Amino acid sequence: MSTTVAGGTALVQQRNLVTEIPGPKSQEKLARKKQYVADGVGTTLPVFVEAAGGGVLRDVDGNTLIDLGSGIAVTTVGNAAPQVVARVQEQVAAFTHTCFMVTPYDGYVDVAAALAELTPGDHAKKSALFNSGAEAVENAVKIARVATGRDAVVVFDHAYHGRTNLTMAMTAKNMPYKNGFGPFAGEIYRVPMSYPFRETEGIKGADAAARAIDQIEKQVGAENLACVVIEPILGEGGFVVPADGFLPALAAWCRDHGVLFVADEIQSGFCRTGDWFACNHEGVVPDLITTAKGIAGGLPLAAVTGRAEVMDAVHAGGLGGTYGGNPVVCAAALGAIAEMRDHDLPARARAIEATIRRRLDAIAADHPTIGDIRGRGAMMAIELVKPGTLEPDAARTSAVAAYCHAHGVVVLTCGTWGNVFRFLPPLSIGDDLLEEAFDVVAEAFAATA
Numbered sequence: 299m300s301t302t303v304a305g306g307t308a309l310v311q312q313r314n315l316v317t318e319i320p321g322p323k324s325q326e327k328l329a330r331k332k333q334y335v336a337d338g339v340g341t342t343l344p345v346f347v348e349a350a351g352g353g354v355l356r357d358v359d360g361n362t363l364i365d366l367g368s369g370i371a372v373t374t375v376g377n378a379a380p381q382v383v384a385r386v387q388e389q390v391a392a393f394t395h396t397c398f399m400v401t402p403y404d405g406y407v408d409v410a411a412a413l414a415e416l417t418p419g420d421h422a423k424k425s426a427l428f429n430s431g432a433e434a435v436e437n438a439v440k441i442a443r444v445a446t447g448r449d450a451v452v453v454f455d456h457a458y459h460g461r462t463n464l465t466m467a468m469t470a471k472n473m474p475y476k477n478g479f480g481p482f483a484g485e486i487y488r489v490p491m492s493y494p495f496r497e498t499e500g501i502k503g504a505d506a507a508a509r510a511i512d513q514i515e516k517q518v519g520a521e522n523l524a525c526v527v528i529e530p531i532l533g534e535g536g537f538v539v540p541a542d543g544f545l546p547a548l549a550a551w552c553r554d555h556g557v558l559f560v561a562d563e564i565q566s567g568f569c570r571t572g573d574w575f576a577c578n579h580e581g582v583v584p585d586l587i588t589t590a591k592g593i594a595g596g597l598p599l600a601a602v603t604g605r606a607e608v609m610d611a612v613h614a615g616g617l618g619g620t621y622g623g624n625p626v627v628c629a630a631a632l633g634a635i636a637e638m639r640d641h642d643l644p645a646r647a648r649a650i651e652a653t654i655r656r657r658l659d660a661i662a663a664d665h666p667t668i669g670d671i672r673g674r675g676a677m678m679a680i681e682l683v684k685p686g687t688l689e690p691d692a693a694r695t696s697a698v699a700a701y702c703h704a705h706g707v708v709v710l711t712c713g714t715w716g717n718v719f720r721f722l723p724p725l726s727i728g729d730d731l732l733e734e735a736f737d738v739v740a741e742a743f744a745a746t747a
């Protein structure tokens with residue numbers, strides 16, 4: 299049985315339930331949360347965590363749960379990766395903040411240099427750092443507008459880009475992200491995504507791109523368009539992998555029309571999909587790329603990285619923020635990137651994909667509610683439908699999720715219809731634990747059949 303060091307405690311890498319879920323201590327704390335925390339801030343699995351690392355979370359009642367969510371694709375290197383912990387401790391003891399816009403420090407520049415090296419394309423690149431994914435997306439749009447002198451922004455069906463005003467406008471789904479929060483920012487245009495499972499069989503990526511491009515040309519006009527913003531694999535929208543050729547065709551059209559191609563790799567980036575970035579799977583080189591989530595081992599960091607001449611179009615002082623690229627967070631990112639390199643985490647994500655696909659294929663053979671298995675690397679999903687149809691089955695999805703939670707496996711759902719399971723284990727999870735988690739998923743399908 300392997301152990302991992304988390305917050306100084308050896309954390310046994312094993313699922314172990316000693317109370318019901320949530321246990322009595324978590325329930326007490328939940329009542330306190332209810333008293334003091336706004337109801338709008340939801341909770342997927344209401345156990346209070348006291349330690350986490352490797353592939354497990356230990357709660358205040360002493361239960362150890364297997365983590366297939368990574369805090370929504372964030373703890374790619376684990377929740378307490380040794381190099382993240384060490385570098386953060388060292389940095390926090392040296393200084394916590396100066397504001398990079400007031401007096402700079404190395405960590406910020408080191409992260410920007412790493413981003414220039416790791417993101418797709420070998421052109422000259424520059425970065426600006428922010429605190430959250432939504433903030434990075436907002437800034438990518440700001441930069442694209444200045445660089446092109448155009449206003450319009452194209453986004454896609456099922457897109458998720460954040461919860462701030464501009465990014466709510468860019469996000470597709472009303473509940474819970476937008477409902478009642480308008481009016482939204484203008485000049486955002488939505489076009490059809492390539493969604494192979496829900497389309498005429500055999501429709502090619504290039505055809506799906508032509509359909510989107512035709513709408514852009516008719517409804518927006520390339521001459522008004524600053525950028526196309528796309529998740530190369532949809533995140534909240536259901537882990538949809540567009541048909542082969544869709545992304546390259548869109549990127550080529552953008553290049554031909556002076557439109558910037560912006561890849562939102564906030565969820566798919568940093569080894570998650572079995573390569574450093576999801577764009578790499580099809581050789582797509584974005585003009586701008588937004589990153590966050592997996593970048594800093596759980597600390598809040600986000601970035602916009604792009605062609606140097608595009609990034610430099612913005613006037614001095616036009617980009618920034620009080621905390622963006624805080625020194626502690628940059629130390630965490632450098633530690634996380636070191637873990638990714640040292641342990642070849644893209645390869646680990648591919649190995650995890652092979653295990654998950656084997657397990658999901660077997661489960662799907664017994665349970666025709668699983669209409670589609672998709673994803674790349676450790677970013678895998680299944681879509682649940684009424685057997686033999688495309689009709690979403692959100693009720694079954696909830697039932698399977700509830701079973702997994704009650705049996706100590708943290709699973710997350712997503713998708714426009716709430717009928718998709720997304721599997722996002724930390725890449726630090728052990729093989730035995732991963733197999734055990736899918737034993738529970740298999741039981742959950744059997745128990746809810």
Ligand SMILES: *Cc1c(COP(=O)(O)O)cnc(C)c1O
Binds near residue numbers: 459590
């Ligand atoms: C999570 C996410 C965002 C928003 O990131 P926050 O840090 O929550 O603001 C934007 N785009 C994608 C693709 C995401 O998955």
